Amino acid sequence: MHIRPFQEFKKNRIGVTGLVMFLLLSTTAILAPAIAPHDPWDYSDRSFQPSSMNHLLGTNDIGYDIFSELLWALRTSVFFGVSVAAIACTIGLILGVSAALVGGLYDLVVMRIVDALLAIPSILVLILIAAYFRPSTMILVITLSLIIWQTIARGVRAQTLSLKTKLHIKAARNMGASTVYIMRKHILPELFPLYAMGFVTKARIAVFMEAGLSFLGIFDPTTKSLGIMMSYAMRYLYLDVWFNWLLPAVLSLSMLIVSLALISYAIEEIFDPRLKGGNNAATV
Amino acid sequence: MPLQFKNLNVKYRLSGAEDNTITALNNISLKINEGECVSIVGESGSGKTTLALASMKLLSQNAIMTGSVVINGVDTSELSSEEMRKIRWNEISIVFQNYGDVLNPVHKIINQVAEPLIKNGESRNTALDKSSKMLDYMKIKTGRSMLYPHQLSAGERQRVLMAMALITDPGMLVLDEPVASVDAITKLYLAEVIRKQVNLGKAVLLITHDLSFAALCSDYTVVLYSGNILESLPSEELLDAPRHPYTRALVRSFPVMERAKDLAGVRGAPPSQTSTPKGCIFQPRCTQSIDVCLERSPQAVSTNGGGVVVCHRGGIATMISVENISKSYKDIEVLKDVSLKLDEGEILALVGETGSGKTTLAYLIAGTIKPDGGKIIFREKGLDKIDRKEFAKMVGIVYQSPRDSISHRFSVFEAIAEPLVIHNAFDNESAGKIKNALREVQLPVDDYFMRKYPHELSGGELQRVAIARALILEPDLLIADEATSFLDPSVQAKILRLLLNLQNERGISMIFVTHDIGVARKVSDRVAVLHDGRIVENSPTHHIIENPQHEYTKRLIDAVKSSKISDL
Numbered sequence: 001m002h003i004r005p006f007q008e009f010k011k012n013r014i015g016v017t018g019l020v021m022f023l024l025l026s027t028t029a030i031l032a033p034a035i036a037p038h039d040p041w042d043y044s045d046r047s048f049q050p051s052s053m054n055h056l057l058g059t060n061d062i063g064y065d066i067f068s069e070l071l072w073a074l075r076t077s078v079f080f081g082v083s084v085a086a087i088a089c090t091i092g093l094i095l096g097v098s099a100a101l102v103g104g105l106y107d108l109v110v111m112r113i114v115d116a117l118l119a120i121p122s123i124l125v126l127i128l129i130a131a132y133f134r135p136s137t138m139i140l141v142i143t144l145s146l147i148i149w150q151t152i153a154r155g156v157r158a159q160t161l162s163l164k165t166k167l168h169i170k171a172a173r174n175m176g177a178s179t180v181y182i183m184r185k186h187i188l189p190e191l192f193p194l195y196a197m198g199f200v201t202k203a204r205i206a207v208f209m210e211a212g213l214s215f216l217g218i219f220d221p222t223t224k225s226l227g228i229m230m231s232y233a234m235r236y237l238y239l240d241v242w243f244n245w246l247l248p249a250v251l252s253l254s255m256l257i258v259s260l261a262l263i264s265y266a267i268e269e270i271f272d273p274r275l276k277g278g279n280n281a282a283t284v
Numbered sequence: 285m286p287l288q289f290k291n292l293n294v295k296y297r298l299s300g301a302e303d304n305t306i307t308a309l310n311n312i313s314l315k316i317n318e319g320e321c322v323s324i325v326g327e328s329g330s331g332k333t334t335l336a337l338a339s340m341k342l343l344s345q346n347a348i349m350t351g352s353v354v355i356n357g358v359d360t361s362e363l364s365s366e367e368m369r370k371i372r373w374n375e376i377s378i379v380f381q382n383y384g385d386v387l388n389p390v391h392k393i394i395n396q397v398a399e400p401l402i403k404n405g406e407s408r409n410t411a412l413d414k415s416s417k418m419l420d421y422m423k424i425k426t427g428r429s430m431l432y433p434h435q436l437s438a439g440e441r442q443r444v445l446m447a448m449a450l451i452t453d454p455g456m457l458v459l460d461e462p463v464a465s466v467d468a469i470t471k472l473y474l475a476e477v478i479r480k481q482v483n484l485g486k487a488v489l490l491i492t493h494d495l496s497f498a499a500l501c502s503d504y505t506v507v508l509y510s511g512n513i514l515e516s517l518p519s520e521e522l523l524d525a526p527r528h529p530y531t532r533a534l535v536r537s538f539p540v541m542e543r544a545k546d547l548a549g550v551r552g553a554p555p556s557q558t559s560t561p562k563g564c565i566f567q568p569r570c571t572q573s574i575d576v577c578l579e580r581s582p583q584a585v586s587t588n589g590g591g592v593v594v595c596h597r598g599g600i601a602t603m604i605s606v607e608n609i610s611k612s613y614k615d616i617e618v619l620k621d622v623s624l625k626l627d628e629g630e631i632l633a634l635v636g637e638t639g640s641g642k643t644t645l646a647y648l649i650a651g652t653i654k655p656d657g658g659k660i661i662f663r664e665k666g667l668d669k670i671d672r673k674e675f676a677k678m679v680g681i682v683y684q685s686p687r688d689s690i691s692h693r694f695s696v697f698e699a700i701a702e703p704l705v706i707h708n709a710f711d712n713e714s715a716g717k718i719k720n721a722l723r724e725v726q727l728p729v730d731d732y733f734m735r736k737y738p739h740e741l742s743g744g745e746l747q748r749v750a751i752a753r754a755l756i757l758e759p760d761l762l763i764a765d766e767a768t769s770f771l772d773p774s775v776q777a778k779i780l781r782l783l784l785n786l787q788n789e790r791g792i793s794m795i796f797v798t799h800d801i802g803v804a805r806k807v808s809d810r811v812a813v814l815h816d817g818r819i820v821e822n823s824p825t826h827h828i829i830e831n832p833q834h835e836y837t838k839r840l841i842d843a844v845k846s847s848k849i850s851d852l
Contacts, residue, residue, distance in 0.1 A: 167688035174652045176676030177706045185702075189693050 005192065008270040015266025021259035025252070026082075029075040038065035040072045040224055048239060057244045061236060070248050072224035077207050077256060080141060084206035085199045087145035092152025093195055097187060099153070100160035101179060110153065117150040126209060130218045137223055144206055152198040156191055163190050193271035200264040204257055211253050226253045286456050286487040287316040287339065287376070291351035294334050294343065294511075305348065308334040310511040310565075312351075318455070321478065321488040323502035323519065325495060325534065329554055331511040332491045333381065336460040339489060340378050341368050355456065373400045376456035377449040379442075381464065387433035387441060394419065394429040397447045404452065418447045423473060439466040446474065450481070457481060457488045463497050475501050495538045499523050504591075507531045510554050512565050513584075515599070517591030524824055527587050527599030529629060529791075530566050536788075536809075542826045544805045546781065548788040564596060571791020572601055572628035601663075603628045603761065603793050604649055609658035611644055618644045620817045621658070626761075626793055631784075633796040633804035633825070635840070636814035645814065646763050646797045650679045677707055680754030684766040686746035690738050690753070696722075697734040700753045707757065721752040725782060744775035748782070755786065762787070765797045780807055802844050805829050813837045 009015050028035070037056070038044040043063030050058045057066035099110040125147055130140060163169060169186045177185075213219050214227030221228065226249045233246035294309040309331045316322045324332050337343050339353055341360050352359045355376055360368060377400075380386045388396055398415035402408060419429045422443040433441055442465060449457060459478070463471045471494075478501045482488055492498050498505050499522045507515040507528060515528035523540060526532045533550040552569035563578040564570070570577065574597065582596045593599040606624040610617070618641045626632050626649070634642040647653050649660060651667055660667040667675070683689035690699045700718045704710040719729045725748040727733065738746055747767065754762060764783060768776040784807060787794050798804055804811050805825055812822040813836065820834040832838045 167683055167685065168691040171681065171683060171689045172691075172702065172706065174650065174676065174679075174681055175703045175706050176673040181706060185705075186691060 005196075005270060009266060012266045012270060014262050015270070018259045018262025018266060021255055022263060025074060025256050025259065026078045028071060029078040032071040032075045036065075036068035036071045038068045040064055040068040041222075048236075048241065051244050057248055058241075060232065060241075060245065066229075066245055066248070069224055069229060070226075070252060073226045073229055073249065074252050074256070076137070076223055076225050077210060077253065080137065080210040081203035081207035081256070081260070083141045084144045084148070085203035087142065088149040088202045089152055089195050089199050091145065092149040092198060093156055093191070095149070096153040096156025097160050097183060097191070100157045100164060101183070107157075111157070114150040114154050117147060118154075120147065122147045123209060123212075126213065127216070127218060130213055134220065136220060140210075140219070141206075144209065148202055148205060152195065152202070155194050155198070159191055159194055160187055163187055193267065196267050197264055197271075200260050200267065204260040204264070207253070207256055207260070286318055286356055287489060288354040289314040289335070289339070289351070290354060292335075292338060292353065293350045294331070294338055295348045296344075297346045297348060307511050308347070309338070312511075312513060314506060314513070314516075316456075316487040316489055318487050319482055319485045320504070321482045321490055321502040322504045322506060323490040323492055323498035324506050324508050325492060325498050325522075326508035327493070327534070327550065327554060329510070330508040332493075332508055333460055334511075335508070336378060336458050336489065336491050339458050340372060340376065341365075342378075373452045373454065374404070375454050376458065377452060377454045378458040379445045379449045379460060379462050381461040386445065389433055392430055392432060393424075393436065393444045396433075397444065397451055400448070400452045415447070415451060418451050419444070422447045422450075422477070423470075439470045442466050443470070443474070446477065450477075455486060457486055458491070459488065460491045461493070462490070463492065463494055471497060495522060495535060496540055507534070510565050513594060514566060515591060515593045515595075517587070517589060517593075521589050521591065524827075525589060527589065527591060527593045528566075528595055529570050529572055529600055532600060532629070533569075540826075542830050544829065545808065545825060546784055546806060548784060551789050551791065572597060600630075601628045602626070603630075603663060605661045606645075606649065607659050607661065609645075609648060609655045609660065611641075611648060611653070611656050618817055619648070619655075622814075622817070622819055623658075624812060624819060624822065626795065628760075629787075629791045629793055630810065631787060631794045631796060631808045633798060633808035633811045634814060635798060635801050635804050635811055637799060637840075640814040641817040642797050642799075642814045643765055646765055646795050649795060650681060650761075650763050651675045673707070677703075677757050678760045680757065680759035680762045682747070682750050682754045682762070682764045682767040685770055686743060686750045687738065689750055690746065692738050695735050695737055696727075696741070696749055699738070699749055700756055703753060703757045709757070717756065718752075721756050724755070724786060725749070725752045727752070742775075743771055744779065747771060747775075747779055751779070751782065751786070755790075758790070759792060761793050761795070763795045763797070766799070767796075768803065769798065769800065776803075783807070800844070801829075801840055813840065 044065050045059045045063050047059055047061050047063045049055055055065050060066055095110050099107040126144055129143055169182055172182055172186060211227035214225040215231045217231060229249040230246060233241055289312050292309055292312040295305040295307050298304045324335060326332055343349060352361050355371060394415050397418060398411040401411035401414060416429055424440055424443055463474055478488060490502050499519045502519045505517055505519045505522045506513055509530050515531050523535055526535055536548050537550060539547060563580060564582050567573045567577045576596050582594050584592045584594045585598050587593050587599060602625050604626040609619060609622045611619040634645060636642045648655050697718060700721055701710060704714050722729045727748050768779050796808055808825050811825050811828045812819050815836040821828060821837045832841055
């Protein structure tokens with residue numbers, strides 16, 4: 001079965017919608033320092049101002065511009081999601097492929113670690129670490145990455161084990177190819193769907209966790225975060241700030257998570273043609 | 285010693301400058317004893333007829349001869365033409381190649397046969413009487429002896445020529461292509477006549493391109509190539525165990541009844557005879573030449589078969605010898621004490637049922653798996669001492685299923701380029717090389733095709749791509765592991781033909797792993813039958829098919845031949 005993932009993705013409406021949403025949100029996030037009208041760490045007006053031309057979403061309880069805060073918070077979420085996904089995927093990929101190719105005791109050790117991590121609820125670990133040590137965002141990124149790579153490693157290992165016995169890989173080996181060559185030319189391209197899926201899923205989990213934990217108030221409170229925004233907005237709900245304070249934060253978070261979910265849905269559909277509606281035979 | 289050639293050199297002067305010559309015979313030394321028949325074989329233009337003419341001192345005016353031809357102890361180069369004429373027909377006679385114009389068209393054949401006798405002074409009547417008897421003996425029907433040459437068939441004319449040569453009962457006979465134009469039954473009869481003459485003590489020099497006739501009639505066979513002797517060997521070994529690559533190529537070109545393998549010509553063309561190359565004269569067409577073959581001309585070496593071969597490598601060299609190899613996968617013993625030899629340029633079929641260990645044996649030879657015991661020698665070097673990657677370069681493998689053996693992510697171009705990339709040999713010339721490889725396997729070479737992916741190709745096309753990939757590094761050994769068993773008969777036929785042509789052109793050795801002895805019969809020189817991890821039989825293909833020795837081989841062949849299922 002031969003699939004050209006990019007052509008297929010272009011044809012997939014759900015995937016394109018998700019990707020466009022994600023790109024829009026992440027571009028905004030990246031450009032936050034340039035387009036934010038006010039410094040989100042400094043008060044710019046009186047508190048609880050309603051929406052105006054100067055303050056698109058008004059100001060919060062201590063006079064910060066909510067729109068600028070929102071942009072910076074989105075930046076944190078995207079950064080958190082993408083970095084955790086990248087690190088977790090890299091760890092998972094390296095350990096998974098090497099476990100499958102090296103085998104033996106190494107494989108055994110790696111897989112037992114995977115089993116152990118699977119048994120530990122990652123959210124609990126993260127809450128404990130965040131609550132006790134109050135680490136910086138970067139440390140949290142790494143911590144989260146270190147406890148969620150296991151599913152990727154497991155999938156990659158299984159796929160590599162089955163790939164290893166494929167005739168075209170044996171043929172390359174018989175031609176005298178080195179392990180590095182086989183990884184680069186034969187195994188990694190075949191694993192692409194796995195890590196594309198893994199990346200999106202992990203990013204989604206990370207975004208959600210970051211928002212959740214900061215909502216609970218166990219993250220560094222000086223960082224701008226959608227969770228923190230929501231948690232503060234909730235406190236002043238009686239002042240009728242839900243429209244300009246709570247709703248934008250909730251919508252941004254939902255859109256980010258939905259966009260990632262749509263992308264992962266599309267990827268899954270492309271690489272597993274059985275999920276495709278209509279004429280299945282066309283993909284052989 | 286009736287007939288002997290001593291360091292015979294013959295050149296033909298061409299028009300123009302004095303040194304404008306072509307070499308017809310180069311340093312030929314040859315002896316023919318009484319009661320012995322020696323055949324000279326070779327392609328057209330190899331100097332066979334020049335040798336026949338030289339023996340009769342009948343070379344044309346423009347021939348320059350050095351060395352000597354000795355007949356019954358007399359050096360003919362010192363004889364005057366008058367003295368030579370006495371020897372001709374009385375001591376040595378020749379049967380010319382039958383072109384239809386060697387007989388005098390205006391005389392009846394009976395008179396022509398009687399002519400030598402009359403010249404010798406016999407009375408006309410006795411001569412005619414003897415002539416008639418001789419024609420009878422040569423199975424010319426009574427009555428037809430009164431005809432003129434043009435009224436006879438080619439086969440009859442040939443027998444008339446034979447009668448002319450025999451009528452004076454000379455001690456030596458030179459036969460130049462005596463059976464080129466006769467049917468099989470006449471051929472067999474002539475063979476009987478020749479054998480009878482040899483047994484009567486005649487020395488016979490038989491010139492022929494018919495290898496089976498040479499094997500049938502002669503005691504020794506001398507292989508002539510472009511005026512040089514490349515090999516001389518006992519005739520019974522000619523068809524089954526030739527030692528020189530050229531002789532083997534000739535045998536492969538020659539249709540023999542019991543052989544089913546497709547015929548293949550000798551690759552390339554004979555050399556120009558105007559210049560002598562520095563090295564071995566056969567080198568440009570040889571499939572196993574090494575550096576020294578380009579530099580020096582080879583010396584004759586005796587073989588253990590009782591012949592002489594003129595080759596730097598001592599004749600056809602052994603490429604791989606497998607010695608007492610065994611291999612197990614966990615508890616299952618796949619190969620037990622297997623020994624095998626593969627010559628340079630040989631096609632060996634490994635035949636056996638599924639699970640007999642033939643694929644394991646092939647991969648052991650390819651060096652991709654390691655044996656548990658025994659050793660494999662590749663060109664006189666242990667396989668374990670050769671760098672794995674270097675060896676991989678010399679072995680091309682074509683797998684059973686082309687769909688699986690080529691990554692679905694590679695285009696045709698990328699798939700064929702893969703071995704080059706792996707061996708860091710991909711450069712500016714590679715695109716041209718890949719195009720050539722595609723041409724060789726008869727696939728299109730346009731960019732559109734080279735950008736296609738495996739799923740866009742048919743099984744036959746894809747297997748051709750796999751073959752091109754296996755050959756791109758110009759390997760010395762090609763292993764075809766059930767390479768055609770997934771293909772339909774028509775595609776299989778084309779792929780087999782392609783493999784054979786490539787093998788012949790490139791002279792590579794081939795191991796053909798197949799469960800189908802019918803396929804093995806069509807492609808291989810030799811068959812090794814594997815059963816339960818042992819080689820139960822290993823002989824030339826036609827011997828195995830015609831006369832299987834082992835029970836298992838018999839069963840295998842019967843199973844292929846059987847047309848009905850026995851009653852249950």
